[in-house]
Amino acid sequence: MATYEELLATELQEGETVIAQEAGDRWVYLLNLIGMQNRGRFFFTEKRIIFYYCGSKDWEINYSDIESASLCNVGPLIRFVPCGIKIVAKEGKSYY
Secondary structure, eight states: OOOHHHHHHHHSOTTOOEEEEEEEEEEEEETTTEEEEEEEEEEEESSEEEEEETTEEEEEEEGGGEEEEEEEOOSSSOTTSOOEEEEEETTSOEEO
16 A cells, blocks of 8 residues: 555645644534544645545645634534534535
8 A cells, every 4th residue: 555655746736745744534424414434644735635534535625715614523422522623615515
C-alpha cells in the first residue's frame, strides 16, 4: 500500500504544500440519522483540506468554498460534548 506522502505527491497542485496533518474521523450521515465513522487522516494545505480514508482520497474542500465552521456533536454515545467540527460549504451542504 502506498504511503500518504506517495498519494499526496500525485494529488497536490503545483506550489501546494502540506502545512499540517492530523489523524481523525469524518462522519457521513445517511438520511441525517445514521452516522458512519470513517477513520483516516486530514491534510491541510494553503488552499484546502484533504481527507484520506482506507488509502485513497475520500473528501476535499477548498477554503474558499467554506461558509462556516463550528464545534458540533458527533457519534452515537457522547452527544452532549461537542467533540467534532461541522463545516458548512457555500453550496449549503454540511460536512462533519
